[in-house]
Amino acid sequence: MHSRPAPGEVGLASIFAITGVVWIAGAADLSLWGGFAPDSGFLPLVYGVLLLVLSGAAIATLFWGDSAPGIGPVAKPLLVLAAVMAAVVGLNVAGFSISIFLMLLFLYAVVEKLPPIRSLAAALGTTAALFLIFKTWLGVPLPTGPFGI
Amino acid sequence: MEPFVDLMQGFASALTPKHLLMCFSGVLLGQIVGVLPGIGPSAAIALLLPLAYGADPTAAIIMFAGIYYGAQYGGTLTSVLISVPGESTTVMTAIDGYQMALQGRGGVALGIAAIGSFVAGTLGTLGLMLLAPPLAHAALAFGPPEYFALVVLGLTALAAVGSSVLKGLLTGVAGLLLGTVGVDPQNGHSRFDYGQIWLLDGIEFIVLTVALFGVGEVLASCTLGRLRPVVDIKSALPSLADLRASRLPILRGSIIGFLIGVLPAAGATIASFISYIVEKRVAKDPSRFGRGAIEGVAGPEASNNAASAGAMVPMFALGVPGSGTTAVMLGALIMFGLRPGPEMFVQNSTLVWAVIASMYIGNFLLLIMNLPLAGLFARLLKVPYYWLYPPILALCVAGVYSQDNSIQDCWLLVGFGALGWMMKRYDWPAAPMILGLVLGPLFEENLRRAMDMSHGSGLIFVSRPISGVLLAAALLALTVPTLFAALRQRRALAGA
Numbered sequence: 001m002h003s004r005p006a007p008g009e010v011g012l013a014s015i016f017a018i019t020g021v022v023w024i025a026g027a028a029d030l031s032l033w034g035g036f037a038p039d040s041g042f043l044p045l046v047y048g049v050l051l052l053v054l055s056g057a058a059i060a061t062l063f064w065g066d067s068a069p070g071i072g073p074v075a076k077p078l079l080v081l082a083a084v085m086a087a088v089v090g091l092n093v094a095g096f097s098i099s100i101f102l103m104l105l106f107l108y109a110v111v112e113k114l115p116p117i118r119s120l121a122a123a124l125g126t127t128a129a130l131f132l133i134f135k136t137w138l139g140v141p142l143p144t145g146p147f148g149i
Numbered sequence: 150m151e152p153f154v155d156l157m158q159g160f161a162s163a164l165t166p167k168h169l170l171m172c173f174s175g176v177l178l179g180q181i182v183g184v185l186p187g188i189g190p191s192a193a194i195a196l197l198l199p200l201a202y203g204a205d206p207t208a209a210i211i212m213f214a215g216i217y218y219g220a221q222y223g224g225t226l227t228s229v230l231i232s233v234p235g236e237s238t239t240v241m242t243a244i245d246g247y248q249m250a251l252q253g254r255g256g257v258a259l260g261i262a263a264i265g266s267f268v269a270g271t272l273g274t275l276g277l278m279l280l281a282p283p284l285a286h287a288a289l290a291f292g293p294p295e296y297f298a299l300v301v302l303g304l305t306a307l308a309a310v311g312s313s314v315l316k317g318l319l320t321g322v323a324g325l326l327l328g329t330v331g332v333d334p335q336n337g338h339s340r341f342d343y344g345q346i347w348l349l350d351g352i353e354f355i356v357l358t359v360a361l362f363g364v365g366e367v368l369a370s371c372t373l374g375r376l377r378p379v380v381d382i383k384s385a386l387p388s389l390a391d392l393r394a395s396r397l398p399i400l401r402g403s404i405i406g407f408l409i410g411v412l413p414a415a416g417a418t419i420a421s422f423i424s425y426i427v428e429k430r431v432a433k434d435p436s437r438f439g440r441g442a443i444e445g446v447a448g449p450e451a452s453n454n455a456a457s458a459g460a461m462v463p464m465f466a467l468g469v470p471g472s473g474t475t476a477v478m479l480g481a482l483i484m485f486g487l488r489p490g491p492e493m494f495v496q497n498s499t500l501v502w503a504v505i506a507s508m509y510i511g512n513f514l515l516l517i518m519n520l521p522l523a524g525l526f527a528r529l530l531k532v533p534y535y536w537l538y539p540p541i542l543a544l545c546v547a548g549v550y551s552q553d554n555s556i557q558d559c560w561l562l563v564g565f566g567a568l569g570w571m572m573k574r575y576d577w578p579a580a581p582m583i584l585g586l587v588l589g590p591l592f593e594e595n596l597r598r599a600m601d602m603s604h605g606s607g608l609i610f611v612s613r614p615i616s617g618v619l620l621a622a623a624l625l626a627l628t629v630p631t632l633f634a635a636l637r638q639r640r641a642l643a644g645a
Contacts, residue, residue, distance in 0.1 A: 006575065008571060008574065008575065009571075009575040011571075012568075012571045012572065012575055012577065013319075015568070016319060016323055019323065019326065020326075023326055023329075023341070026340070026341050030338065030340065031338075034336075035601070035605075036600050036601050036603070036604050036605035037596075037597040037598075037600040037601045037605070038593075038596060038597060038600065039336070040333045040335070040336060040338045040340055041340075043325075043329060043592075043593050043596070044326065044329045044340060044341070047322055047325050047326040047329065048326065050322045051319065051322050051323060051326055054315065054318060054319040054322060055319060057315055058315055058316060058319055061315065072369065072372040072574065073372050076371055076372050077368040077369070077371055077372065077570055080367070080368055080371050080538075080542070081364075081368060081563070081566070081567055081570070083542075084364065084542055084545075084546065084562075084563055084566070085563050087543075087546060088546065088556065088559040088560060088562075088563055091546075091550070091556055091559065092556060096547070096550075100543050100546065100547070103539070103542070103543065104539045104540070104543055107538075107539040107542070108535075108539060112535040114535065122536065122539075122540075123539075126539070126540045126543055127543070130543055130544065130547050133200070133547075134547050134551050138200070138551065140547075140550070140551040140554065141554055142547070142550070142551075143550075143556070
């Protein structure tokens with residue numbers, strides 16, 4: 001008797017399978033062979049086919065072989081990922097320092113429910129340290145927001 | 150005699166204040182990431198890549214190597230004190246190390262692990278020094294078919310290391326596929342850029358590495374709660390009787406670890422497993438194992454450190470990584486504009502020998518740090534992960550942005566980070582994907598050149614002896630683990 005495969009893992013294998021299909025389709029617009037050697041489209045086509053076949057085999061083993069459930073809960077990592085996404089959106093709008101500070105504060109105070117003062121201090125300290133390293137020390141032109149930071 | 154002359158020149162470079170500082174920083178960081186949960190040496194190196202971009206390659210590689218072998222020491226602390234291996238390479242140490250800790254001998258276990266690691270690391274570095282140059286010299290005769298076969302071997306060997314050959318192979322092919330994004334270096338045609346100018350340069354190694362090992366690792370680990378209570382350490386100095394009982398296991402572990410580390414398909418984890426089994430086999434009273442036998446700590450600890458040095462042999466000499474971390478280091482070498490492989494010993498001999506010399510220094514520094522400071526490092530175990538992961542994420546975003554001042558790269562970071570989390574969640578290996586991306590261009594270039602050489606005949610890859618042997622080894626690397634897994638499953642079914 002086989003266990004039911006984890007939908008997330010089937011989804012993961014499907015992402016790779018779809019990528020394979022995209023690459024096969026993309027390779028069709030490129031030249032496959034030139035002279036004695038493969039041209040621009042040959043290896044993408046081979047990789048696409050291989051990825052599709054291997055993903056198919058992976059999905060098959062999930063259904064017909066043993067499938068382990070994913071490790072750990074899902075909600076918290078998704079919340080953390082959403083915070084990172086919001087910070088990346090905020091880079092153009094609010095600048096590096098503000099968006100990273102808000103992301104850190106959200107993670108400490110809301111996601112982890114840590115005391116507000118400590119969360120504020122940790123978020124502020126980390127943002128200041130990153131600003132010093134990247135902007136002052138390495139000279140990286142970090143995106144700036146309305147306050148010029 | 151020549152390697153010793155080169156080594157002396159390496160010491161001259163490694164002992165300069167800057168390189169000495171980088172070596173110390175590397176081993177200290179390695180020790181810390183080995184102790185901290187949810188971040189391994191691959192992730193630590195990945196996070197530092199943006200900071201190292203444009204820096205002195207020798208200094209950066211000295212630091213990365215320090216992180217790599219320093220993490221082996223750090224992983225031991227968590228294995229012994231809380232029975233949670235910080236690294237897969239220290240799983241075997243946890244069995245007897247934790248039992249020793251429960252008996253009030255945690256300090257002795259850490260002390261013998263530090264001494265064993267120092268001896269093995271030093272012997273392993275000696276082996277690296279003696280074996281890598283002749284191997285690289287022999288490989289200088291390689292042509293495009295041999296390089297092509299070498300890349301195939303590297304990819305299949307790394308794919309075979311994980312829990313599933315199929316998943317390893319799949320992620321390796323996905324990496325190769327991502328490597329085709331951007332301008333084809335051969336003829337200038339753009340591929341898979343979908344009209345986006347920022348994709349013309351392709352997907353950067355740093356972006357994928359930081360996403361998979363940094364963001365992916367954090368998302369997978371952010372659910373970690375408080376750690377188990379830490380056993381206190383009294384003294385990390387082993388007695389004479391402990392040293393006497395450990396000397397042969399350390400020697401055996403060093404030899405086993407180095408030999409296994411050199412094989413591209415193996416690594417420190419397998420080495421520590423084999424060393425533990427060997428010690429149990431040769432022991433007069435095997436029943437002591439699992440109840441706090443010091444040999445069960447000394448052997449595996451020596452072997453995992455010797456394997457780290459062994460894994461550097463194929464990386465430096467052939468450009469084929471022996472582990473996930475060396476795959477990231479290989480990418481770093483390419484990022485610095487260097488070409489790992491046989492030519493490195495000729496074209497970048499100063500760097501290679503400085504790194505080898507720094508490994509002697511680093512192992513000595515780790516011994517000094519670990520005997521008196523084991524208790525101090527053990528306190529790091531009490532830092533909860535929820536204080537650590539937000540700054541790691543912020544560093545990922547800042548690091549990836551700074552590499553090309555590109556917001557689009559940050560989006561790739563989010564996307565690949567989510568993919569990395571799913572891969573980690575379902576135990577899909579990430580290292581083959583990185584290696585595929587790194588070695589993809591080399592693979593394509595040598596395939597084309599070999600086919601041009603043979604006027605379009607694929608037989609060139611099997612008719613040339615070295616290329617044929619390398620491809621046969623790649624086939625073995627794929628089939629042997631599959632056969633063993635099938636046999637194990639059959640036995641399990643028969644036993645049920």
